[in-house]
Amino acid sequence: MSTKQVKQKAQAERPLQKGITDETFAELESIVGAENASRDDVICQAYTGRGYGREIYWYAGLSSRPAAIVLPKNTEEIQKIVQMCVRRRQPYCVGGAFWLIASSPRVMKNMVVVDTKRASKITIDEKNMYVVVEGAPIIAQLAAECYKRDLYYMVPGGGGQCAVIGNFHVQGQGIFCYRMNPWTERRCNGAEWVTPEGNLVTMGSLQNGEDSAYIGGDPGPELIGLIKGQIAWWGCMGITTKLSLKLYPFQPEGFVPEGIGTKTVVALPPRVRYQNYTLPTEEDLVESMSKISREQICGAMNRVPAFWRTIAKAKGRQAFWDLWDKMTYEEVENTHILRVLFIGYTSLKQLEYDVQVVDEIIVKEHGGTARRTRQTDEGTFLYANVTGMWSITGFYASAVVGSESARCTLANEFELADRIEEEPYKSIYLPEYHERPWYSPFDLGRALYTEFMQFPDSQKIDPQDRVNFDANLTASNIEWMEAVCVGTQMKHGFSGLFGNGILNSSQEIGPTKHNYHIWIERIHKEFDPMNLANPPSLRTIDALLNLAPWLLNEEYRQTQTRIANSGWKDE
Numbered sequence: 001m002s003t004k005q006v007k008q009k010a011q012a013e014r015p016l017q018k019g020i021t022d023e024t025f026a027e028l029e030s031i032v033g034a035e036n037a038s039r040d041d042v043i044c045q046a047y048t049g050r051g052y053g054r055e056i057y058w059y060a061g062l063s064s065r066p067a068a069i070v071l072p073k074n075t076e077e078i079q080k081i082v083q084m085c086v087r088r089r090q091p092y093c094v095g096g097a098f099w100l101i102a103s104s105p106r107v108m109k110n111m112v113v114v115d116t117k118r119a120s121k122i123t124i125d126e127k128n129m130y131v132v133v134e135g136a137p138i139i140a141q142l143a144a145e146c147y148k149r150d151l152y153y154m155v156p157g158g159g160g161q162c163a164v165i166g167n168f169h170v171q172g173q174g175i176f177c178y179r180m181n182p183w184t185e186r187r188c189n190g191a192e193w194v195t196p197e198g199n200l201v202t203m204g205s206l207q208n209g210e211d212s213a214y215i216g217g218d219p220g221p222e223l224i225g226l227i228k229g230q231i232a233w234w235g236c237m238g239i240t241t242k243l244s245l246k247l248y249p250f251q252p253e254g255f256v257p258e259g260i261g262t263k264t265v266v267a268l269p270p271r272v273r274y275q276n277y278t279l280p281t282e283e284d285l286v287e288s289m290s291k292i293s294r295e296q297i298c299g300a301m302n303r304v305p306a307f308w309r310t311i312a313k314a315k316g317r318q319a320f321w322d323l324w325d326k327m328t329y330e331e332v333e334n335t336h337i338l339r340v341l342f343i344g345y346t347s348l349k350q351l352e353y354d355v356q357v358v359d360e361i362i363v364k365e366h367g368g369t370a371r372r373t374r375q376t377d378e379g380t381f382l383y384a385n386v387t388g389m390w391s392i393t394g395f396y397a398s399a400v401v402g403s404e405s406a407r408c409t410l411a412n413e414f415e416l417a418d419r420i421e422e423e424p425y426k427s428i429y430l431p432e433y434h435e436r437p438w439y440s441p442f443d444l445g446r447a448l449y450t451e452f453m454q455f456p457d458s459q460k461i462d463p464q465d466r467v468n469f470d471a472n473l474t475a476s477n478i479e480w481m482e483a484v485c486v487g488t489q490m491k492h493g494f495s496g497l498f499g500n501g502i503l504n505s506s507q508e509i510g511p512t513k514h515n516y517h518i519w520i521e522r523i524h525k526e527f528d529p530m531n532l533a534n535p536p537s538l539r540t541i542d543a544l545l546n547l548a549p550w551l552l553n554e555e556y557r558q559t560q561t562r563i564a565n566s567g568w569k570d571e
């Protein structure tokens with residue numbers, strides 16, 4: 001039986017999904033070919049939006065299955081789909097990799113998902129150090145191609161499995177942003193964009209053709225900011241079909257894989273070296289990090305929290321819990337580890353020089369010690385094995401993500417580390433033993449990036465788990481993420497990345513940040529007047545908060561009003 005026959009048989013056996021007319025679906029099929037369009041319930045279910053891995057929309061009952069999925073093969077087909085959607089008033093949403101489910105249909109029952117995987121293409125210009133990306137190749141693919149050419153690109157903490165273009169739109173940051181510009185639009189030379197109304201626009205130096213796409217920031221108005229702000233539009237601003245992105249000089253040798261399954265690692269080549277250091281206190285760790293950044297040496301560095309070390313030791317789920325249960329407050333309070341990545345960009349001699357300077361700072365000036373460090377990697381260069389470490393309990397738990405000055409970042413994070421020891425939070429989350437979260441310098445120390453994590457038992461917050469579900473725990477979990485974490489960020493002037501409506505409500509954070517959400521809405525309306533590109537997108541958390549207005553308590557409101565009226569400095 002051909003694929004088409006299998007599909008026809010399956011569709012005949014199952015009732016068709018409501019939400020898209022036969023005429024609209026037939027037109028989609030005529031654009032992409034029948035085998036590249038589906039309105040099968042099972043296939044559509046796989047694309048149902050669940051909420052940035054932390055399943056918040058799903059648990060809150062906000063998610064709906066899309067009405068159809070299409071896989072176009074190039075810009076021409078993408079443009080035709082958008083134009084058809086506009087003509088037929090049909091909502092649509094684009095994505096190309098796993099986290100599409102974070103942003104795809106949540107409330108709308110008649111959404112068409114445009115999956116750009118089939119249009120994937122990577123073209124590297126080695127000499128001029130840039131790549132032109134189309135469709136949805138993933139970052140691990142791009143990274144592997146770069147390493148063959150003595151180049152590298154940013155690999156996000158979330159893993160190499162995300163799409164280059166999707167990640168450009170969502171965040172585009174990882175520890176390599178210590179040296180690379182942390183803001184994706186500034187690593188971008190040009191873009192090709194199908195606007196929400198179906199017009200094709202080229203921006204930056206892609207206007208002069210792909211051969212000239214090595215330079216960013218043309219003279220004259222720069223349009224790229226329209227499609228990308230930090231953690232930008234979540235698919236509600238049309239479809240980016242092509243990007244030219246800068247690549248960066250690396251070192252000559254590749255990475256050799258070793259081991260199998262969960263024990264897969266890569267051996268580090270001679271000009272790439274990891275070294276872990278133990279510092280006497282947290283203050284010594286922060287100061288060492290800042291001194292190293294000031295010397296402008298090394299490839300990256302980050303603080304290593306206790307659960308990462310335990311995961312690395314455990315190599316298995318049960319082994320993790322056995323070890324973690326034995327952890328003590330004393331051990332966590334007294335362990336301060338900085339992991340430094342050395343890269344010999346120009347030579348081995350340069351790497352050795354960097355090591356000497358770091359030893360001088362950490363060992364001689366701050367009384368730290370160099371720990372025994374394996375010269376293998378499973379979580380930095382391709383991030384193949386890394387995703388599990390973000391969801392120890394089956395729940396993606398970063399509630400605070402972003403970068404600010406070291407002062408704002410650390411004040412925010414250390415306060416949250418204290419507050420999570422209070423009830424009811426202490427009993428609903430994995431014990432963290434008063435751990436400080438991980439942080440890492442970006443832009444040679446000008447900004448400090450961080451993520452604050454807390455891990456609830458995912459079974460207890462899933463309403464569909466009839467045995468374990470606990471409504472009180474779910475309420476406290478949402479309160480922690482949407483009220484405590486956001487309120488603390490506002491208080492310390494920490495610009496979290498999540499405040500654009502998809503994970504935290506922009507209406508709540510907006511007043512403390514010059515009401516940026518009003519501008520965003522105005523711009524969006526200008527380009528998408530019929531609101532067809534992934535509605536309601538930036539309003540999803542508002543929908544959640546409307547269900548539970550009590551979450552934003554008096555303390556929260558007072559902080560918001562105080563900062564909106566007098567700013568952070570007058571506290």
Ligand SMILES: Cc1cc2nc3c(=O)[nH]c(=O)nc-3n(C[C@H](O)[C@H](O)[C@H](O)COP(=O)(O)OP(=O)(O)OC[C@H]3O[C@@H](n4cnc5c(N)ncnc54)[C@H](O)[C@@H]3O)c2cc1C
Nearest residue numbers: 096097099100103156157158162163166172173234235240
């Ligand atoms: C546990 C965890 C940790 C993470 N840590 C990091 C991190 O440290 N650094 C980091 O950078 N990211 C991080 N992320 C984000 C993640 O890794 C993805 O990069 C991100 O969510 C993008 O998802 P994706 O690549 O799967 O893209 P997709 O699923 O393709 O889409 C993501 C979003 O971009 C929009 N989009 C996709 N393609 C297009 C297009 N062609 N035109 C216009 N809009 C488009 C989609 O509508 C959607 O809103 C983390 C995520 C998780 C869950």
